[in-house]
Amino acid sequence: xxxxxxxxxxxxxxxxxxxxxxxxxxxxxxxxxxxxxxxxxxxxxxxxxxxxxxxxxxxxxxxxxxxxxxxxxxxxxxxxxxxxxxxxxxxxxxxxxxxxxxxxxxxxxxxxxxxxxxxxxxxxxxxxxxxxxxxxxxxxxxxxxxxxxxxxxxxxxxxxxxxxxxxxxxxxxxxxxxxxxxxxxxxxxxxxxxx
Amino acid sequence: xxxxxxxxxxxxxxxxxxxxxxxxxxxxxxxxxxxxxxxxxxxxxxxxxxxxxxxxxxxxxxxxxxxxxxxxxxxxxxxxxxxxxxxxxxxxxxxxxxxxxxxxxxxxxxxxxxxxxxxxxxxxxxxxxxxxxxxxxxxxxxxxxxxxxxxxxxxxxxxxxxxxxxxxxxxxxxxxxxxxxxxxxxxxxxxxxxxxxxxxxxxxxxxxxxxxxxxxxxxxxxxxxxxxxxxxxxxxxxxxxxxx
Numbered sequence: 001x002x003x004x005x006x007x008x009x010x011x012x013x014x015x016x017x018x019x020x021x022x023x024x025x026x027x028x029x030x031x032x033x034x035x036x037x038x039x040x041x042x043x044x045x046x047x048x049x050x051x052x053x054x055x056x057x058x059x060x061x062x063x064x065x066x067x068x069x070x071x072x073x074x075x076x077x078x079x080x081x082x083x084x085x086x087x088x089x090x091x092x093x094x095x096x097x098x099x100x101x102x103x104x105x106x107x108x109x110x111x112x113x114x115x116x117x118x119x120x121x122x123x124x125x126x127x128x129x130x131x132x133x134x135x136x137x138x139x140x141x142x143x144x145x146x147x148x149x150x151x152x153x154x155x156x157x158x159x160x161x162x163x164x165x166x167x168x169x170x171x172x173x174x175x176x177x178x179x180x181x182x183x184x185x186x187x188x189x190x191x192x193x194x195x
Numbered sequence: 196x197x198x199x200x201x202x203x204x205x206x207x208x209x210x211x212x213x214x215x216x217x218x219x220x221x222x223x224x225x226x227x228x229x230x231x232x233x234x235x236x237x238x239x240x241x242x243x244x245x246x247x248x249x250x251x252x253x254x255x256x257x258x259x260x261x262x263x264x265x266x267x268x269x270x271x272x273x274x275x276x277x278x279x280x281x282x283x284x285x286x287x288x289x290x291x292x293x294x295x296x297x298x299x300x301x302x303x304x305x306x307x308x309x310x311x312x313x314x315x316x317x318x319x320x321x322x323x324x325x326x327x328x329x330x331x332x333x334x335x336x337x338x339x340x341x342x343x344x345x346x347x348x349x350x351x352x353x354x355x356x357x358x359x360x361x362x363x364x365x366x367x368x369x370x371x372x373x374x375x376x377x378x379x380x381x382x383x384x385x386x387x388x389x390x391x392x393x394x395x396x397x398x399x400x401x402x403x404x405x406x407x408x409x410x411x412x413x414x415x416x417x418x419x420x421x422x423x424x425x426x427x428x429x430x431x432x433x434x435x436x437x438x439x
Binding site: 026027028029030031033034035036037038039040041042043045046048049050052053054056057058060061062064065067068071 | 201202204205206218219220221222223225226229230232233236237240241243244245246247249255258259262263281282283285286289290306308309310311312315316373377
């Protein structure tokens, strides 16, 4: 109930105000009272706006934009240059690496050859030394071999002489003793050879 | 609050009465909003122009995007010959845009909803464009009214139509902006009035409609400023590059 009354009051007031203002006459836009004033202030405000914008603000904005464009172009250029430089550097680097690799290979080969040759040289020398040593030793052995029977003979005959002297107490003819010993030795060597 | 939807367009004096002779040049609410719009434009773009970062911040980006937007609009419609008129069209676009946008604030005043304001702007553009056309082409500018490739029989009729359409340019330009602004604001006011009269029971429907209308009106405010500027560019194009 209350709401409806309120609504009615609102509606009524709305209608009366609308009617009153409608009586005053339609569009305020067509009332020429302030036309001149509006034209005057429009000219002043728009004129000031235009002057300040065109003289001070817009040139600065366009300068900023131009500067940015130039800066970007410059940056792109330098970036391009640096890219080229780095590519060049990379190539150089590769070349250097290749060269040094080759050099290292050469050095290694040379070193190996040197070492190899030295090793062979030393080996040969060693072999020679060994050979000569062996030959010397062999000679000595052969000499010893050759001289040993005589010595053994003399020693044996001496010993036999001594033994006989002790046993019998008289000297025996040395030549007969040595002949005997020789004969015995020959028998011994024959038997050892026969084995 | 006055319920008359036309009440918002009333112009009234603010401060003392200024009279030169019989002419009333008093400072009004319309003048106030012209000053506010101009100052807002100057402050925003001055702030944007003062910064010189390579990577722009928000306010700088705003002014630079507006700059490129208007400059692209001009070069697209009127070509490179229109470069000298850039600052004028930029100021025009921004002035109309800011006046429209400030008009969207409740209880504010919409400068562009007054036919006299839009008509003065349009008349200035019309006269300026005509003068530029005659300076650039002499009397050859009159060829604008004689389209090529029209049969000779139809020519008198076409020329008359062309002249009428040319002369009606300032009227169409000004009435378009004024009518759009006035109609939108009146409609919003009417729906606002419905909200009050229907009260808490039935007021929700016009209220929601009013909210939707506000969005639409903001779009219209931008669009009408854009149309105003682009039509100026097109007229300028006619004057600079005479071909039909």
